[in-house]
Amino acid sequence: MGYGSDAASRSGGAGLIDLRSDTVTHPTPEMRRAMAAAEVGDDVFEDDPTVIALEERAAALLGKEAGLFVASGTMGNLVSVMAHVPRGGEIITPAEGHIPNDEAANYAVVAGAGLRIVHENAYGEMPIPEVLAAIQDPSDPHSAITSLVIVENCHAHTFSRPITPEYMRELRTALAPQRIPIHVDGARLFNAVVALGVSARDLVADADSATFCLSKGLAAPIGSVVVGSKDFIWKARRARKLLGGGMRQVGVLAAAGLVALADGPEGTIRRLADDHTNARRLATEISTLADVLSPGHIAQPEGDRLDPSRVTTNFVLFKVAGGPERRARFLDALAQRGVLMVAYPHGQIRAVTHYGIGDAEISATAAATAAALAETA
Ligand SMILES: Cc1ncc(COP(=O)(O)O)c(C=O)c1O
Structure with a gap:
């Protein structure tokens, strides 16, 4: 191309x-040029125009109210967990997922959350009856409170398979009575979008939040974006600051991400x-x-x-x-x-x-x- x-x-x-x-x-030559020319401000004061443009572009593409630029997919998942899950809350996650296996137990060390794993099938999907069976009884004082369900899309350990919007819809419907939120670890979300021929908006329509990486197949040198409601993103922004992830003239990095998400031939x-x-x-x-x-x-x-x-x-x-x-x-x-x-x-x-x-x-x-x-x- x-x-x-x-x-x-x-x-x-x-x-x-x-x-x-x-x-x-x-990074692509277009990314390097955009990085050199990027307009910048102080992102902790929320006045870096290039970061704001990237966050708005990501939120629009994924059909959510707001976005937050973070250093990595791991940080995106962690700030999402911190925004959704109270200390002592429990997360339901695929057994082979990145969060339970490859993020240094940050959910426990930093967020104070527990995990309940559900074994996924050859399509990377946790069977919905097993997800429902993993939900704890909130009226039982012995139990942790189930506070979040994670879907990994693409699901790395199954040939990085894309998870379909149909599965997301079924999961959302099943979880609706308990009002348990869904977070998509979409490190390779756009691979799923392209493989399935669906829009990113449709793919995460039934999730409350999603993280996607700019620094994998999209070829930007650094960064991920978290998207969700304005209220969720405010909590995630606070968590990012707590982690030391508040960056300053970071438009020089966001500029590469904006190129990645462009509609034109320079987009990746x-x-x-x-x-x-x-x-x-x-x-x-x-x-x-x-x-x-x-x-x-x-x-x-x-x-x-x-x-x-x-x-x-x-x-x-x-x-x-x-x-x-x-x-x-x-x-x-x-x-x-x-x-x-x-x-x-x-x-x-x-x-x-x-x-x-x-x-x-x-x-x-x-x-x-x-x-x-x-x-x-
Ligand atoms: C499925 C999945 N989630 C999250 C991450 C974390 O991304 P990062 O390496 O940017 O922290 C990765 C990294 O490979 C991943 O494959």
């Missing part, structure tokens, strides 16, 4: 094909479709190689072979025959050939496509995978 073809300058060191994550992307939402095509192609090519196995576990529980039809966004998950020791040798052999993938939970390997990875890089990765498998057999 008109971003040139110099992969190294956009995704890592010279000559490297870095598929460890979509967080390795470098629509290009996510290329990442999805490339991930499917990579999965298709490597799935034919001996010793490339299904990732197992919830992503693709049944079958020996990697099933490329499971890839609907930008994650490829798989295992190599031979267990953890072979996995380590395989990843080293791949790195020797200039291709980086990463060890993922449950013995899996993850490769993530992103800005800067095109046809040539996919072909080179498939060839390097075949060679690294042969060398480590």
Whole structure:
């Protein structure tokens, strides 16, 4: 989509094909120009015009009253938990989610919240009867008060699958009698938007709040935005200050996010479709190689072979025959050939496509995978 073809300058060191994550992307030339030219103010005084423009743009795109620019997806989730959940309150979350596994237990350490996990299915969805069964009885003094339900969209551990608006509607309807709010950890929300062909507004219409990352497939260098009602965002802003996340002339960073969310050719939402095509192609090519196995576990529980039809966004998950020791040798052999993938939970390997990875890089990765498998057999 008109971003040139110099992969190294956009995704890592010279000559490297870095598929460890979509967080390795470098800003687009349009982003760098917008950052240099950004009008700034003092965002703690709420007068940085570029931050205000980004927050308003994000809120409008997601159909919510207000937005808040934060340093990271982790901070976005934490300020959302702090805004929704009283100390001692409980959060229902998918067992494989980022919040229970990868955010240093911040919900407990900082927010004083407890967790109740529900095992998600191969589509990344927590079965609704099990969500309802996890809600505590608020009239029982022994129980924590269930205060928030989390949905991760895309759901990383199931090939970063998009969760549909239909599921969100069913969940909202089921939770309505108890008035329990829903927060979407949408680190890769726009991958879901593009994969499902729906609007971001429709996708989070049944959620009370959502966080999305600018610094993953959207290719901005830093930042996430939290959206929700004005009252919720005021509480989240206060939580951000408490965490030391009140920034000053931060319009220089917000400017890159505004470029990412632009409707024009400089925007980076629509290009996510290329990442999805490339991930499917990579999965298709490597799935034919001996010793490339299904990732197992919830992503693709049944079958020996990697099933490329499971890839609907930008994650490829798989295992190599031979267990953890072979996995380590395989990843080293791949790195020797200039291709980086990463060890993922449950013995899996993850490769993530992103800005800067095109046809040539996919072909080179498939060839390097075949060679690294042969060398480590
Ligand atoms: C699903 C999910 N949520 C939240 C995050 C946290 O984002 P950050 O790394 O910006 O803190 C990530 C990061 O990869 C993620 O994959």
